[in-house]
Amino acid sequence: MADETKKRPIQFVATWNNSKYPLQVPEDETVATLKETLATLTNVPPKRQKLLGFVKGKLPDDSAVLSTLSLKPKPNSITIDFLMMGTPDANLFKDPDQVDLPDVVNDLDFDYFPEEHSYMDEAKVKKKLRDTIAKTQINLINPLRDGKRLLVMDLDYTLFDCKSTVNNITELMRPGMHSFLTAAYEHYDIVIWSQTSWRALEAKITELGILTHQDYKIAFVLDITSMISITTRRDGKDYRHQVKPLDLIWTKYPERYSAANTIHVDDLSRNFALNPDSGLKISAFKNAPVSRQTDRELFFVARYLLLIAEVPDFKSLNHKKWKAYPGVAE
Template sequence: MAAATTLGTEEELTLTVKWSGKEYTVRVCGEDTVGELKRRICEVTDVLPKRQKLLYPKIASKLSDDSVLLCQLPLKSSIKMTMIGTVEDDIIVDQVDSPEIIDDFELGQDETVDIKDKEVNKQKLRRRIDLCNIDLRNPCRQGKKLLVLDIDYTLFDHRSTAENPLELMRPYLHEFLSAAYAEYDIMIWSATRMKWVELKMGELGVLNNPNYEITALLDHLAMTTLQSDSHGVFDCKPLGLIWAKFPEFYNAKNTIMFDDLRRNFVMNPQNGLTIKPFKKAHASRDSDQELVKLTQYLLAIAELDDLSNLDHNKWESYIADSSKRRRNT
């Protein structure tokens, strides 16, 4: 392996991963990180990235750092590396044990534009579009706008404990989804794995509610890893993936996304609304009115032709102004 050369930044290569007596093939490129490689491995093995240990001569220590770019490693196509890891079936324990993301950040406008427009990030998005499939739970509806929702701290307090998951559900969730469904198709996109998404949404009664339908579920495998000058490597949720999969239904003009992490909007900042996190459910559920107010906002803007012209940071002011306009007519 001493003859291996460093991978070019845009060069693609195919790696073979040996695990549990079988070999799996994954495709990556030089601008991908070790964390992105682990995500690709998770796609074919179902071993969570945090449970993977990658073994390869002389660079095993670097493969433990998810932020390292593959172009910085002596890799070449057709190499074989070994992965040690265990598939976890206890998805409740997995979720509780997962590290909490507390270092949210807001990138400056210039850096956001740079990240969004950088060709390498556009290339990553194109590759994600090619590799990722979105399974529809219900048909897309012509003429409807699109609402994309996060789960943790947006719809559900995933850190508190309770005998019944319904105690951790954000107040007015079903009323909110029922009202939004009149004007919007609804997709749920979580940074966790699909089994957990299905379980939690099923327990909350979201997947079989008679008053609305969920169009699709997306998980961490649909996310893209980016790198910023100020905050290093992080994951985001590029709405361009959905727009490319369903171009006849959704686009930047008719899509809005709710998430408690601003970083997830970096590839589509004009479409993101940062929702107030729902935490400490037992103490806050009697006073949390966020979904009630956001219902008003969604219905107020549903009549607009282009949602991307709005400053969603000022959504509460928009509701107040909308109420004044109605009173004056």
């Protein structure tokens, strides 16, 4: 009887890719066994699985026995619900352009300032842009509002640290993230554009509470499939990399948005190579457990956005010198 009790199964429900996966794992098994079971259901290898909302407190090692963990059951239930992040081997995103040019720069940790208008073969770039605009369907999450400017926000390393290991994903948020988005929302429609796959993007913004916040609303979200690759030059060297072409949004909503009322905030300046005058480079937020003690970047960017909100034409601004704009540093 004692042995039976010891090996009783624990009921789990994992949410991944908009689907729920009920499973049972004996309590004397380890986290590694749970991940292996999930791998058989989702084809996501254990090494790429991240389990969010799984336990109270610090995320456990794979060797931890389930019965020793502070699991978080649903209210009035014995079921443990959690979110799994991860991409199957077969679905890892690969840019078709990278087939012929394997040295495409797509590293979130590497950046450089392209020389303005240095992209090669403009005719090819324009064709890529037309094709991407044609295939991209923007699904509005919340209605666009009359008279608002447009704020395009990057996610990884701009609003949160996507790589550090912590107990809870909220510890990866850049200080003041929700307050920043709340302040901006008064004057701007907000778009999140991330250089990651939709699956990873959806999981992140859901767990961070960005989609459900009461004080601001996200208009829509774009992922890496809406980006295009171009070649730019710096100091005599050519780089092939992805960019976020704002023309995609401007073409979809010409009566609302243009270079006159759009600002794109990103930690990678190469991402606004096609629209350099609309880009504001923010410092990358990394090593969150340490950096969050002193990082105040979003506070100053919010102040800048509010100060320029009534400027008739953003093309008259120099976002490269945003920190020197009157009132930002006061």
